[in-house]
Amino acid sequence: MGLSVAVVGVGRWGVNHVRVLSKLRGELLNSLFVVDSNPSRASSIAARYTCDGWFASIEDLLKREKGLDAAVVAVPTVHHFSVSKVLADKVHLLVEKPLAASIEEGLELLRIARRSGKLLMVGHIERFNPVVHIVKQHSTSLGGPLAVEAKRVGPGPAHGYTLNLGVAHDLLVHDVDVSNFVLDSLPQRVYALAMRDSTFPYETEVQALYEYPEGVAAYLTASWRSSPTYKHRSISVRTPSAIIRGDYILRRVVIDNGVSRHSLGFVETSLQTETSSIEISYLQPEPLELELRNFLDAAAGRAKPAITGLEGFIALKCVVKALESAARSQPVEITWEELSSLD
Secondary structure, eight states: OOEEEEEEOOSTTHHHHHHHHHHTBTTTEEEEEEEOSSHHHHHHHHHHTTOSEEESSHHHHHHHOTTOOEEEEOSOGGGHHHHHHHHTTTSEEEEESSSOSSHHHHHHHHHHHHHHTOOEEEEOGGGGOHHHHHHHHHHHHTTOOSEEEEEEEOOOOGGGOOTTOSHIIIIIHHHHHHHHHHHTSOOSEEEEEEEEOTTSSSEEEEEEEEEEGGGEEEEEEEEOOSOTTOOEEEEEEEOSSOEEEEETTTTEEEEEEEEEEEEOSSOEEEEEEEEEEEOOGGGSOOHHHHHHHHHHHHHTTSSOOSSBHHHHHHHHHHHHHHHHHHHHTSOEEOOOGGGGGTO
8 A cells, every 4th residue: 555755855956756756656655745934936836747745844744644654855054853753753864964063953853753653764865876785795795895086066056055064964975874885884983084165154175084993994075166067976995806897977986906927929918907897877766866765665564764864874973083183183083882772
């Protein structure tokens, strides 16, 4: 039986959730509602995707739709906590990344969901990017990862938009979550540098070095210091025998296999060999559809969530600690004692 689902916040990214969910009506959901504090936008998006209704507040939504099963929270980051805490004990939730603005807010949302027994997922969409999984598989089979390097660079928010905070909450959170996933481990320490622009109240670039157990490290760069036409998204994992590079934009994975000897009959020579693979992206659903399908299946009890609220909290804490390190100009320890109470 399909679910009744609401999308709360239908701005630049939230509208994509409505677009994809509208295609899943009749398969995974029966009814779809839109909530936005801007009534004109809410009604327009609801009409465009033939939704079952729209509301200007979550209070109105909950008052009118008693059978609501699940909601996607896609409001700006500064409002994630205030919106999610109202919903987290009533319906299954997918909260866009980051889970919240602060460690304290993230913990509170986890506790509310745990007490209520409701599902809490976080929209770390790269978990549904095949490139990430291919890189992880190769790094495991080629001796295990020793180091991760990731770069996520592009133009910043338009017109000084600040409701999603700085580049750490907006971009760095992606790559620290991917690093935790690829390494299957949690960092113990971080040393970070943050760059600022006099016209913007938050950091516009962060370079963070995370130290993991057993001498493994991840060096992550997130930056809005680029021209309007430049965008870069990549990950590189080094193992004892290879370097695996993933390009999120080109959807390409290249494995640097090192040097191998070749006999040509008349001479022996050494060749540096690479293996290159390109994902044929049009043959499978977009990552957002995979994410939403997983959320709806998990909410219905048919699947496990691919990215839990706990994992979203971990990524949030990692970026907050990087900002703390940058502010103090020294390495900062990252401890995880609170996780034992959240299992």
